Amino acid sequence: MMFASLFQSGCVATDSLLAYVPFKTPINALHDWWYLLLIPLAFGIALTYKALRVYDLRAIWSQTLLMTVQIVVAMIGLAVALAIFVLVVIPRLPVQ
Amino acid sequence: MSSHDHVDLPLTPGAAVLAWLWPGAGHISLGQTKRGIFIMAGVLFLFIGGLLIGGLDVVDRKNDRLWFIAQVFCGPIALGADFLNQNVIKTVDDDKRAQEEPERLTTTSLGRVNEIGTLYCALAGLMNLVVILDALQYRPKHPPARRTDDRRTGETA
Numbered sequence: 001m002m003f004a005s006l007f008q009s010g011c012v013a014t015d016s017l018l019a020y021v022p023f024k025t026p027i028n029a030l031h032d033w034w035y036l037l038l039i040p041l042a043f044g045i046a047l048t049y050k051a052l053r054v055y056d057l058r059a060i061w062s063q064t065l066l067m068t069v070q071i072v073v074a075m076i077g078l079a080v081a082l083a084i085f086v087l088v089v090i091p092r093l094p095v096q
Numbered sequence: 097m098s099s100h101d102h103v104d105l106p107l108t109p110g111a112a113v114l115a116w117l118w119p120g121a122g123h124i125s126l127g128q129t130k131r132g133i134f135i136m137a138g139v140l141f142l143f144i145g146g147l148l149i150g151g152l153d154v155v156d157r158k159n160d161r162l163w164f165i166a167q168v169f170c171g172p173i174a175l176g177a178d179f180l181n182q183n184v185i186k187t188v189d190d191d192k193r194a195q196e197e198p199e200r201l202t203t204t205s206l207g208r209v210n211e212i213g214t215l216y217c218a219l220a221g222l223m224n225l226v227v228i229l230d231a232l233q234y235r236p237k238h239p240p241a242r243r244t245d246d247r248r249t250g251e252t253a
């Protein structure tokens with residue numbers, strides 16, 4: 001029932017999700033929310049890297065969480081910097 | 097480790113080959129079972145996540161050759177995913193293309209979903225390349241003796 005109400009509210013493209021077959025078809029419902037997929041991507045990178053680097057594996061989850069946050073914050077920072085450059089700096093550049 | 101106390105470490109090509117065959121297997125063969133399991137979890141999380149997001153179409157040696165070069169460092173699972181994509185998912189027979197077009201449209205990954213899925217699998221391959229290189233010349237992880245600032249984080253120098 002909860003999922004049904006979620007679909008009806010328009011949060012998830014119902015048709016796309018119903019047609020989803022794992023490994024065969026893409027999750028088209030995530031097309032508009034692609035940027036949220038960067039968070040598990042950062043988590044996977046952090047987990048693999050920290051598995052190599054951390055000597056005390058009891059600290060791996062806290063270290064992985066920390067690195068995930070660092071990657072996501074860095075990506076947001078780069079996005080803001082690029083947006084400022086494109087929307088503010090470039091329009092103020094002299095033309096010829 | 098600073099440059100003046102460099103120690104020649106023995107190469108372990110067998111572990112590197114195992115690390116390519118299955119992510120984490122190289123470190124498990126070196127006695128680092130728990131570390132190998134974490135590596136396996138990380139690399140497979142990325143690779144299988146990419147396949148779940150974009151479908152098998154994100155591993156494609158014919159249409160996305162440069163991405164495939166990165167993905168193939170995941171080992172036989174990348175080759176298997178490409179084999180399934182070429183022989184099961186894709187339309188291989190041009191004569192049948194017209195009648196299979198509806199099926200083809202549902203299995204072809206496009207746009208952002210394809211980009212993110214491809215990126216997941218490529219990063220899984222590149223992270224496994226780092227794992228392979230670590231297994232090739234493995235240095236046992238010890239708590240740093242001189243860099244006290246790293247003790248808190250539990251990281252090697």
